[in-house]
Amino acid sequence: MPTPVSTARQCLTEEAARALDGAVSVAKRRSHAQTTTLHVLSALIALPSSILREACSRARRSAYSPRLQFRALELSAGVSLDRLPSSKGASDEPPISNSLMTAIKRSQANQRRHPETFHLYQQLNSCQPSISAVKVELKHFVLSILDDPIVSRVFGEAGFWSTDIKFAILNPPTISRFAKTRCPPLFSGNFSELELNKRGFNFPFPGVVENVDENSRRVGQILVKENLRNPLLIGVCANDALKNFVESLQRGKIEVLPKEIYGLSVISIEKEISEFINGGLSEDRMRLKFIELRDMVAKCEGPGIILNYGDLRVFVDVESVDAVNLMVSELKRLLNNSGGKLWLIGAVADDNSYKKLLARFSSIETDWDLHLLPITSSIEGLSSRSSLMGSFIPFGGFFPLPSEYEPPSTSQSSTLCNLCKEKYAQEVSVLKGGPTDSVVGQQSENLSSWLQIAERDLSKSSGAVEAIDDKTVLDAKVTGLQRKWSDICQHLHRTRSFQEENSPRSQFLGDQPSQVVSVLKESTRAGSLLDEGRITNLSPCNSLDLQNKLKPVASDIDANAKAELQVQGWKIHQLEMNVLQNPSRAQHNWSLPVDCTLSPSVTPVTTDLGLGTLYACAGEERRNFNPKEHYDCTPYFSGSSRTSENTSHQVAQSSYCSYGQLEKRIDGKDLEYPWKVLAENVYWQIEAIRTISQTVSRCRTGNGSSRGSDKRNVWFSFLGPDKVGKRKIAAALAETIFGRKGHLLSVDVESQFEIRVCNSIFDHQDSEYYGLKKCGRKMVVDYIAEELSRRPHSVVLIENIERADFLVQNSLSQAIKIGKFRDSHGREIGINNAVFVLTSRFLKAHDDLFSGKVSYEFSEEIISDAKNFQMQILVGSTSGSYSRNRTGNVLVTPSKVTAIPCSVNKRKLVNNESTKAGMPKRMCEMSRSNLDLNLPIEEMEQDSDIDKCDSESNYEVWLEELLGHVDENVVFKPFDFDSLAQKILNVINFGFQKVVGPDNFLEIDREVMVQILAAAWLTGREKAVEDWIEQVLFSSLMEAHQRCHVTDSVMKLVACEGLVVEEQFSGVCLPTRIILN
């Protein structure tokens, strides 16, 4: 969304606003819809004496005359403007584009950080705390415009480097010599000290040579090594990089190489090798070539020769092993006899070829003294793509392509060593005829670029040179001199000081160390300005962030207050609900007159009542009204009568009576009742239920007596198998203690890491009955804490506790000790009214129980994979293989996916083995088998042996400690699926013979059997599955039998893959009808 011009102008000083006006008028003239940074640029260029022009002339690096280069800049700006679409209905003042507005904001932030004006803005801020109060000066405005990529592209096209220009703007023209005295460090304190630290120097520019691409530079670095100095470039772009390197050497770009090995020549025998290996070249000729090479190496006077053998692929791909063998050994011989004067270089496109090569010549790595150099990008390859070239223009200066703007003399003068430079300087001054030690520092901006550079390099002679009038003549002569001296220098003095060579910036500004330091200081200052500017610049984001940070604090405070309020609110609400519920039910059986008279009287009392008991009480009451259960429970209600009056009485009583009384009554006898119901539901865990009920009554009675002083939370751990049983019991616990299922908060620490089976029969069940929600993207601790603060009276079921993450571990350990649960932000939530149930599949003390599981045909693991698919009956005729000697007519057949039982067995084996080694290992084993199906089983076994690392043992310690603290460790027995399966089969067999006849057979697919078993496990009614068999299965079988009219048939009960059960039979997760074919 563009910004109106007037708004933008408010942010600027008069000078900058004028520039903006200029830009707006440019945009208007060209009838562009918006004013962009480009318009500003063009306006700035158009001004005859602008800060930008001045900076450009100082930052200029090219050989062209300034006038020409400015013209180029104007042109490229114009061209860029031409590219912008013009709009028909351009307004009087084309509004400010987003990018320009961003630039303005950036400069505001920048400027605010500027120390010169810092105090001013501090004062301003005190009354007007927004950075919009800052009026941007032209300098900062220009700086931020230069940041814009479009603008830097324009500069790039004109041969400028926008960073240089920025640098020039930040540094006043006088800086070159007296920077230190005139510009004190802007940032006092450790920052500038740090940057003054010599060691700190190197970081931004360690050894970067201009004009050399990274890949070649790296190759060069390897060449100067003591050993492993023969680079083998490897990677998709390796061949390009090699070509690039060799070409630049051949073109005589010596700066590619480190200075130690200047003058290295390169010989490519790539062609000969490939011809020879492919049979195009005779062996004799090849040997001749090698002899020739040997001579060359021997005669070589310089540092040596690089032998380029090209792409190694020819060595690998070809059939004729002999030829390759010869090549490898010849090259090795050549290398060994060279006396350190020979390097080998080559490339290979991928590691596969390299591996093949290694397989063939196992010692090639040492024989050739190879250094593998991964090459991951190719500049050359990239720039050859025309589509990319265009967009690379903004970085015109960045890429090491031979740049047309690069002055030819730069590299030459830069290669001069000090001694030669002095001599050169002397000659130059002799040429001029003036004294060598004349004025320094009056730098003329009219000098052409190379002279300027020369001048900087030879700061002593520059003054002399400058005085000459006839420049063109002098130019030529000085160039000649320069060439001469650089030649001499190359031959004689190959060592040069590091600074000269490497740091472009230090060269740019002269050699004196002090100067360099101050300049660098400047530059870092500039950098830090930009840097910090960037941070403040983002005020919208930042303030948001700040808000975020503030929010938790606020909500923290809130949470406490709210929690209290909520508790009260809840109580009232809850009580009212119960009271309201009562009459509505009562209407049928009893006449309960008191609904409205009761509730007001209840409200004030609630605050005094212990909540847990109230809910328990409510739960009791509700059951009470259930006619069917009426008979069962009334005996437990001591002192309550069976009349309608009494029930209403009881409500009233429970509201009015004292806490202690109520507590006693309910905890004493009545608690037994719900457990009985539960025991019917989860009939296979009667012992566990008994333990739990005892613990609950023990803990809660104890709490009742010493209320408030002691901990009132109850902790259970449910250990062992039977996931479903645990969940059911936890849900029942919630209902029993707090009166409603809604008070179960259940978190499966593991579920989010599992790759869940689609259409699992448990999916449906999970969401429907147990309120198992994924905690989404919140952290588990945060989720628990949040839910607990909302509903402090909850049963918290944490499944698979052994896999809890570090934070959950910490929070739980703390909670069990001090009764406060901490979330990830460190906030603590009281858990005094909560009941924690921690479940784990593993038992400590009963390993035998666990390992016994392996023998089961249907293990819990298999049942957990049960799908919720529709079933189908297929009918076929008996084949001969069906003999009558079978005991029953019904059998379970392995399902189509035979892999399942087998792979399960394999996994089980792993588990089984590890059980012997103890619990932690098994734990990690289990987790692995769940998580990484892509890891071969053998590997997993190996791993567990290798890495039994700290964290795992930490886990063990933690878990042991935690389990030591819980109120009761409840051990669960495994659900006996096998005998259930047998029972079901018997029922089916019996019925099948009756319904269909003894001559027929029924094959039940294993998958279906698993599904039936899972349903039986999940259902609340023991008889539900039998009912389903009677009502659904048999009727379907009968119908199928009637349809096909065959006396002896085989019926198959199979699952319809992908077809999910739509309607469920009452109370059990099985389809209401079975599809017949």
Place this chain on the structure above:
Amino acid sequence: MGQSILESLNVQVEGSGRRILVLAHGIGTDQSAWKHILPYFLRDYRVVRYDLVCAGSVNPDYFNFRRYTTLDAYVDDLLDILDSLGVERCAYVGHSVSAMIGILASIRRPELFSKLIFIGASPRFLNDVDYHGGFEQGEIERVFLAMEANYEAWVNGFAPLAVGADVPTAVREFSRTLFNMRPDITLFVSRTVFNSDLRGVLGLVKVPCSIIQTARDVSVPMSVATYLKNHLGGRSTVHLLDIEGHLPHLSNPDLLAEVLRRALAR
């Protein structure tokens, strides 16, 4: 360089463990991206975090446009940091571009790394013959053009896409760090990354690797994770996360932390 690179790249070492864990962020974020992951590892590890030189939190002047033309320069930085800290062996977690950096660093100094874990890693983002990297050259050019034209708008559009999942805080956080980068640097680094191709060198990695891949990642298709697994030279595993987005450490930190912990334990 010793001291200086540690300061320049904001290297931070926290935690009380014995072993060393390096967390390296990807493009568009800085080390703050790990802040939700960090607490999980402080007990068992000494955690080293640093900023890539291109990050918004690093002085942009350190970004030398000539030096950082290939990933090798970033590798130099990483190795320099580890050397300055005196690290002899460490586990390395790298996100996106840092995964590439980790691969290259482990090729150069295999003894330094006990384990590499990659999040949203890709050896090459561009499609090629027989390789599906997820991006066409033309697409990328358009993205770059958009980036050039209006960086802010591009950030606002790109951030939710990259985060993938509907997690406003993560989007905000990513936008913040992405916008913190200087536009020209972002563009330049993106080009460097898209220009990189590690396919030929994966086999040289001998360190065991874990590849963490989310179910839907705008930058890295699933096939890339498989490609990495098949071509990496060391023993490698793929962990699939059942979440979306390129930045699981922002959008789903506890899940990622858990997976990281397991991957590290292996």
